Structures are given as C-alpha cells and as structure tokens.
Amino acid sequence: MRVMIVSPYGPPSWGLEVFYKRGIEALGHEVRLVALMHSSDRMKTLRKRLREKLREACLQGHLWRWDNDQRVMREAEIWRPDLIIVIRCEDLAPSIIRRMGSVTRYGCVNIYPDSPHVVPGIRLLDKLTSALPEYRTVFTFSKALVPVFFQMGARDVRWLPFACDPVLQRPVGSMRDYECNIAYLGCWGPLQEQWLMPMAEKGLHIYGSGWDRLGRGSPLRECWRPGKGMGHDMPAAIAGAKIVFNIVRAEHGCAHSMKTFEIPACGGFMITNRTDEQACFLEDRKEAVFFDSAQEAMDAVEYYLRHESERRLIARQAFKKMAQMTYQARAAEMFRYLGVPEKNVSAPRQ
Known part of the structure; x- marks a missing residue:
C-alpha cells in the first residue's frame, strides 16, 4: 500500500512526519513525504516578516499558495497513494483536500499535533475551519480537543496520542x-x-x-x-x-x-x-x-x-x-480505525 504524508515544510523542519514515515514503513507500506512549502520559504518568512505580510495581502501571495497546492495535488495524481495523511497544513485549500481524497482508496486524513487555540493569526484559523470538513478524519493528540474539532466543523475526530521514535529517541552515552x-x-x-x-x-x-x-x-x-x-x-x-x-x-x-x-x-x-x-x-x-x-x-x-x-x-x-508506545503502534491503531490493512497487502492498482 502507498501512503503519502503531506507536511507544512520540508527538511530540516521534518519531525512528526519522519516519525510516522518510519512507523508506517515498519508495517510494510511504501511512504512518500511531500512538503507543502519548502523550508527555505519558511526561513524567508521568518527573516522578512513584514514583506511576507504584504505579499499575503496581494495577488502574488494567493498565486504563491495556489502554486504550492497544485504541486502537492500533482504529486497525488501521479503517485496515486492509497491513503493521504496531512500534518497540520492550515494553508492547504479545501478544494485540494477534496480532490486528493478522491484519488485515494482510503481518503485524506489530518493529524493535527497542536491546539487550534494557538494557531497564529485569524486568517489561518479561518482557513483551518474551512478545511476541516474536507478530511475523512481529524486525529488529535488531546482528548479534550475532540469536541473542539467537532465544533469547528470536522466530520470525524479521533484521539491519537503522541509516541516515541526508537530510531531517534533512544538511550546514548553521556557526553x-x-x-x-x-x-x-x-x-x-x-x-x-x-x-x-x-x-x-x-x-x-x-x-x-x-x-x-x-x-x-x-x-x-x-x-x-x-x-x-x-x-x-x-x-x-x-x-x-x-x-x-x-x-x-x-x-x-x-x-x-x-x-x-x-x-x-x-x-x-x-x-x-x-x-x-x-x-x-x-x-x-x-x-x-x-x-x-x-x-x-x-x-x-x-x-x-x-x-x-x-x-x-x-x-x-x-x-x-x-x-x-511507538509511532509504528500509533500508525497501526490509525489504520485499524480507518479500515486500512495494518500490514502491506499487494493488490492490483487501476
């Protein structure tokens, strides 16, 4: 089975995305990571916040976001994953989420690893609220946030705790x-x-x-x-x-x-x-x-x-x-809930 993970940024900002990638691969599935926005774009935003705010308010900013959305959509159409997992990505357009779900076997879900109460800015909060109904399921790390995401318009919300990545998080000698x-x-x-x-x-x-x-x-x-x-x-x-x-x-x-x-x-x-x-x-x-x-x-x-x-x-x-309590175990739990084969099972693709 093919799983595409969409993250807000590319390396070196990857964290949870890589942990889930390793966990899903350990279950025997093929995983591809796709960044909505390049890390260089993120650093540029941090260095030139005033300029970026001005750009966000003009047509150029809309075109820039549209280009990111289309690039991710093209990746999904070409690779044809069975499942798409989006990590946060408040900027992802609802229409793109809907289209991505349509090219998969098991839909498009979101793992939201933060509280929506701390989303930076009203614009992003509005975009998140618009996007949530397009996901098959929203997975939140906090039980208390399950009703919050429902109130924000999510169709289905499930508690999925954090975990550990045995590759990176392991005992080492003291330095x-x-x-x-x-x-x-x-x-x-x-x-x-x-x-x-x-x-x-x-x-x-x-x-x-x-x-x-x-x-x-x-x-x-x-x-x-x-x-x-x-x-x-x-x-x-x-x-x-x-x-x-x-x-x-x-x-x-x-x-x-x-x-x-x-x-x-x-x-x-x-x-x-x-x-x-x-x-x-x-x-x-x-x-x-x-x-x-x-x-x-x-x-x-x-x-x-x-x-x-x-x-x-x-x-x-x-x-x-x-x-x-590893991300492999969390991925298996998520797959069971979604009706996805926990272990990789070969099947003919259209």
Whole structure:
C-alpha cells in the first residue's frame, strides 16, 4: 500500500512526519513525504516578516499558495497513494483536500499535533475551519480537543496520542558538554520561565529556542545552551541530566506532550506536571514523578537529586513501557480505525 504524508515544510523542519514515515514503513507500506512549502520559504518568512505580510495581502501571495497546492495535488495524481495523511497544513485549500481524497482508496486524513487555540493569526484559523470538513478524519493528540474539532466543523475526530521514535529517541552515552543536574528541553514561555526560576542555582541546563527573550538580569540566562540539546542532540542532553524537568503547557490543559514519551524513550528520569493524559501512560513514582504545585516540584527535584538508585529504577521502568508506545503502534491503531490493512497487502492498482 502507498501512503503519502503531506507536511507544512520540508527538511530540516521534518519531525512528526519522519516519525510516522518510519512507523508506517515498519508495517510494510511504501511512504512518500511531500512538503507543502519548502523550508527555505519558511526561513524567508521568518527573516522578512513584514514583506511576507504584504505579499499575503496581494495577488502574488494567493498565486504563491495556489502554486504550492497544485504541486502537492500533482504529486497525488501521479503517485496515486492509497491513503493521504496531512500534518497540520492550515494553508492547504479545501478544494485540494477534496480532490486528493478522491484519488485515494482510503481518503485524506489530518493529524493535527497542536491546539487550534494557538494557531497564529485569524486568517489561518479561518482557513483551518474551512478545511476541516474536507478530511475523512481529524486525529488529535488531546482528548479534550475532540469536541473542539467537532465544533469547528470536522466530520470525524479521533484521539491519537503522541509516541516515541526508537530510531531517534533512544538511550546514548553521556557526553561531558551535557552533564548537569536538571535539564529542560523546550521553547521559552513566561510560565516556563516562572517554573524554572527556582532551579537556576541547582545545576540547570535549558535547551530550546526563544530564551533570548529572558530579561538581561535573569539568572536563567546562564542556564541556556543555545543551539544545543534538541533534534538529534536530544538523546545526549537527556543522557547527561540526572533529572529531566517537563511541563505540559497550560494551553494544552490535561493533555500530554511529545516529550511525555521522548524523555523516557531516551532513558531519562522525568519530573513533570500531573495531567490526566500523562497519568494514562505513566504511573506516578514508578515510571515518572508528577507534581501539582511549585513546592511539590522543588521537593521532588531536591529529593531525587539525592537518590540516584530510585531515579535509575524509575527511568528503567519507563523505558520498558515505551516499547509499546511507538509511532509504528500509533500508525497501526490509525489504520485499524480507518479500515486500512495494518500490514502491506499487494493488490492490483487501476
């Protein structure tokens, strides 16, 4: 069976797209990745935001988006996939989604890995609302977002949690540059800054983007390691930390994050805020440590910094659990729901 995955951007921005590609290929299917917009276009947008906003408001911007849509449509018509999986792609025109679904055997679905509440800009939110009814199914990582997507017009919505990719997220040896007491991997946010501030003097390393927004006198500036610890370096950053501190962002409510699985898959010991969904996957004090307040978080950090054997035991048990929570398993679950053969079955093509 052929599966086409459409992503918003091309490499090096690929992440979830590649994880699903590997998971589906492990089931025996052929997969092709297609980018709606080239990564160079994305970087250009970031460098020249004012110019891009002006272009978006004129005919040239519409022609640019139309060209991207047509390129993806041509790929679908030529390759004739059995199933098309779209990752986000708010800019994809509803008519293109409809046409893509018509050339497949099992339709066109969307995996939306974020909350629609944080879609940047009213224009994209309007486009997303227009596009949702055209998908056979919308898969969301959060149970709480199922009714939200229904209200936004989706015909069918299904919960599909994140997972881990055993190829990238796996234990590695500790590297000296990454050795620390506590590691935090994630983008800056005012709440993240607030939660991490008490840990600044306890051997904290921060990996991720946006932390240049910190105030000039913030002690967290000394903790930030720009350009390190993310992507392919994530396993090394996790291996070097005694504790990996995780926060499911407030806008995601009682859900989970990709790092819910990535940290234990890399062999890390995780302390994270308690959410209903994380508690579905990991048992408190056996596979992770949950906290409900700032004081509980600091108490847990101080306790487990002193108790290495307990840290190692919890990390080992969580790592074993991750063997069942891979993107191959998620793809198989999605295929069963859609009535797609889980394993590749040869069939004559028209």
